[in-house]
Amino acid sequence: MNNYELKMKNYLISTLFLLSLGFGQTQVDIKLVSGGTGTVSGVLDAPPGQDAFNGTISFTVGQIVQTEDEMTGSNQKVELGFWNRFRRRPEDPALTASYDYFPDRINLGWSYDANKPQATTGGNGHNIWRGSSQIRNNLTFTNTTYTDNETNSGSALTPGTEYTYTVKGSNAFGYDATGSTVIGKTSTNGTITGFVETTLGTDIPNVRMKATPNWGSSLFLDGTDDYAAFKADSVFDMAANNSHDTLTTEVWFNTPDVDGTQVILSKGTNWQLAVKAVQSYNYLTYSQNGTEVMVSDNSISTNAWNHVAMVKKTSSGGNAVYRFYVNGSKIMFNTSKDSLIVTEVAASTDSLYIGKSSSGNHFRGNIDELRIWDVARDSSLTTVAGADSTVIKKYHDAYVPYRVSGVVVEPTLVHYNNMDVGSGALITNTVNIDLKGDLHGESDLSYWHDSDAPAYATGFT
Numbered sequence: 024m025n026n027y028e029l030k031m032k033n034y035l036i037s038t039l040f041l042l043s044l045g046f047g048q049t050q051v052d053i054k055l056v057s058g059g060t061g062t063v064s065g066v067l068d069a070p071p072g073q074d075a076f077n078g079t080i081s082f083t084v085g086q087i088v089q090t091e092d093e094m095t096g097s098n099q100k101v102e103l104g105f106w107n108r109f110r111r112r113p114e115d116p117a118l119t120a121s122y123d124y125f126p127d128r129i130n131l132g133w134s135y136d137a138n139k140p141q142a143t144t145g146g147n148g149h150n151i152w153r154g155s156s157q158i159r160n161n162l163t164f165t166n167t168t169y170t171d172n173e174t175n176s177g178s179a180l181t182p183g184t185e186y187t188y189t190v191k192g193s194n195a196f197g198y199d200a201t202g203s204t205v206i207g208k209t210s211t212n213g214t215i216t217g218f219v220e221t222t223l224g225t226d227i228p229n230v231r232m233k234a235t236p237n238w239g240s241s242l243f244l245d246g247t248d249d250y251a252a253f254k255a256d257s258v259f260d261m262a263a264n265n266s267h268d269t270l271t272t273e274v275w276f277n278t279p280d281v282d283g284t285q286v287i288l289s290k291g292t293n294w295q296l297a298v299k300a301v302q303s304y305n306y307l308t309y310s311q312n313g314t315e316v317m318v319s320d321n322s323i324s325t326n327a328w329n330h331v332a333m334v335k336k337t338s339s340g341g342n343a344v345y346r347f348y349v350n351g352s353k354i355m356f357n358t359s360k361d362s363l364i365v366t367e368v369a370a371s372t373d374s375l376y377i378g379k380s381s382s383g384n385h386f387r388g389n390i391d392e393l394r395i396w397d398v399a400r401d402s403s404l405t406t407v408a409g410a411d412s413t414v415i416k417k418y419h420d421a422y423v424p425y426r427v428s429g430v431v432v433e434p435t436l437v438h439y440n441n442m443d444v445g446s447g448a449l450i451t452n453t454v455n456i457d458l459k460g461d462l463h464g465e466s467d468l469s470y471w472h473d474s475d476a477p478a479y480a481t482g483f484t
Contacts (some may be wrong), residue, residue: 120207142192246387291373
């Protein structure tokens with residue numbers, strides 16, 4: 024019977040073999056998994072006249088050691104080096120999925136940390152799930168990628184849809200207990216071709232084409248304790264004097280009523296966008312550095328979808344100019360003003376909140392299509408007579424693809440939550456998949472609603 028043991032102390036990794044082989048010798052090949060070079064081979068001889076011997080091979084490498092190959096024989100199996108002692112199944116791999124790249128497939132990829140238990144040839148490969156359905160069983164161990172499409176998985180993917188994937192690897196001791204999970208998305212991009220013309224065959228320019236019906240979902244917050252949180256990032260610094268001198272933040276919301284102040288977006292005391300009830304009127308407000316600095320002149324509609332855009336442009340003397348738009352049109356505020364000059368503040372480490380402030384003031388209703396751009400979206404778009412004069416006016420109610428066929432087509436779009444997950448406690452980000460939002464407040468995850476903002480797939484002739 025042969026036993027195998029690894030001991031680690033003060034960065035000294037030792038390989039101890041207790042061999043009952045009688046006279047003769049055996050050879051053990053060792054591989055340094057990470058941080059080392061090459062392989063080390065040790066030949067252990069049995070002392071004459073003894074039935075067994077102990078052999079020790081030591082490496083001062085500060086890294087895990089694993090055997091080059093399986094050692095097999097009578098009641099003997101060695102695999103996974105240090106982890107073999109504890110009979111550890113693989114831990115979760117680092118898993119990635121393509122997001123909004125292809126209309127008919129999602130590409131998966133994974134890798135293991137060499138300093139943790141991982142999948143090996145001693146197992147049965149990898150199992151892959153799409154949602155709760157297993158789409159691949161025992162994928163060959165040497166594969167670290169998989170394309171989910173109709174050809175490989177047996178069922179077609181729907182364009183413009185998010186899917187959740189789980190990958191579990193295996194080794195000699197079994198499959199990963201939990202697996203790694205990631206969200207991927209097929210693109211919604213397509214092409215409509217043709218002509219818009221009169222009955223006499225004359226082409227009509229500057230015509231907007233809108234594809235219906237609309238698709239997706241929106242976020243529903245109960246006004247009591249529901250909200251979403253995003254970790255601090257410079258793209259959220261609407262009030263700060265950081266690297267983004269120019270920003271446009273836009274969002275859709277729909278509230279059945281307003282009670283006091285309901286916060287739509289906030290980042291600590293740096294800035295806050297809200298609706299506020301004053302008697303029978305509901306006003307849009309903007310606060311900076313804890314002080315309310317903008318109140319719209321006109322009331323905001325309830326029980327209807329409203330689009331709000333805020334444009335910031337840094338000026339001289341540490342100040343910034345702000346302009347505000349509702350449903351594509353610039354609004355007046357603070358008694359007939361159309362721009363606001365406010366001193367910028369230092370960037371904070373506060374999270375971005377959707378649906379509340381740091382002190383409460385929860386929002387009740389639906390929120391959809393949060394987009395942040397690092398340009399002023401109210402700049403001139405075209406000089407064509409009769410055309411809309413601003414990008415916001417023309418595109419506030421249009422679906423915006425960040426990528427088309429895997430190519431980024433909106434490079435100035437730096438954050439985009441289209442709220443089309445439709446389930447769970449995560450809000451995905453089309454631009455930066457690592458900058459996700461976490462939802463809080465509902466144990467049954469009832470955050471999602473099939474009422475979505477009127478932002479349609481749109482094109483212009």
